[in-house]
Amino acid sequence: MTLSRKGGLFAALLLLGAAFALPAQAQNEQCGTDRTIDIAEMTWPSAAALAHIHATILEQGFGCKVEIVTGDTVPTSSSMLSRGTPAIAPELWTSTIAEPWQQGIEADKVVQLGDAITDGTVEGWFIPRYVQDANPELTTAEAVIARPDLFPDPEEGGQGRLYSCPPGWACELSTSALFEAYDMQDKWNLFSPGSGGALDASIARAFLRQEPILFYYWGPTAILGKFDAVQLDLGEARPDVYACNTDADCGEPAGKTAYPSSPAVIGAAKWVETEAPAVAEYFGKVGLTNAEISELLVYGDENKADAAETAENFLKTKEDVWTTWVSPEVAEKVRASLS
CATH class of the missing domain: 3.40.190.100 (Glycine betaine-binding periplasmic protein; domain 2)
Incomplete structure (x- = not known):
């Protein structure tokens, strides 16, 4: 093989590699980060379903590398505060972690990207x-x-x-x-x-x-x-x-009070906001009402469906809701992944 033919072959391989690399590169640019966005799947049905809804949209629509990890309020928030992982807690009830969570916000370790439940629990x-x-x-x-x-x-x-x-x-x-x-x-x-x-x-x-x-x-x-x-x-x-x-050791007599509404927020490690602003912006739009979340859970209850199946049903039947969170291009990619 002559030098010129070797050079031509090398150039062709470079062009071929670039052709295959472009879609991935474009996806990473749309996501904003090459880091894996790990999303906490909490132990209760609404938070678990939300984790899978957002994972599908971020992975299929934004081209992010996504991983769903097991979570619960205290361990998830503690890990997010100390290690910056998981990246996202899609339904974090902060009433039980109010002090450390606020300290984490003030120290720029975590952020609240929006309300998971817009009208409160x-x-x-x-x-x-x-x-x-x-x-x-x-x-x-x-x-x-x-x-x-x-x-x-x-x-x-x-x-x-x-x-x-x-x-x-x-x-x-x-x-x-x-x-x-x-x-x-x-x-x-x-x-x-x-x-x-x-x-x-x-x-x-x-x-x-x-x-x-x-x-x-x-x-x-x-x-x-x-x-x-x-x-x-x-x-x-x-x-x-x-x-x-709610304190068994409280010495005061029981009193009359309504049950306070607990805030349920979308919590994130601070790096999400700085490294992936498009993802942070997305989570600022995804809040649902109590009634909307309760409705999506009915499918899982009646069909004995797991969180992933419940999320898929929501994405297929509630396009009028979730397509308002994303651009038409992202929405089309998510639709294509569901067909």
């Missing part, structure tokens, strides 16, 4: 709307407490039943404290469902049979997405009273 006592429609005065906890006859305990004649939070959860303490603060002991039974699944089953059974039920619950969840439940007015939220109500 929901927690409280609920009744079915069909019960309130038949009894329009039942809008407050006091009004319902005065009518134990409308919510009879099937095992205790003459008593009403309040379905409490599952044992061992913090909400078990707060619900028990409110039961005491409202002096419900004489006419009501505080019923422990035994588990989250048992509580869900009791609620579903009552709604499907159009029966009355008074129950503690929270959102966003599939239950509140599936059934038309009305949250009762428990008055104003008093954080100091709530803190005592």
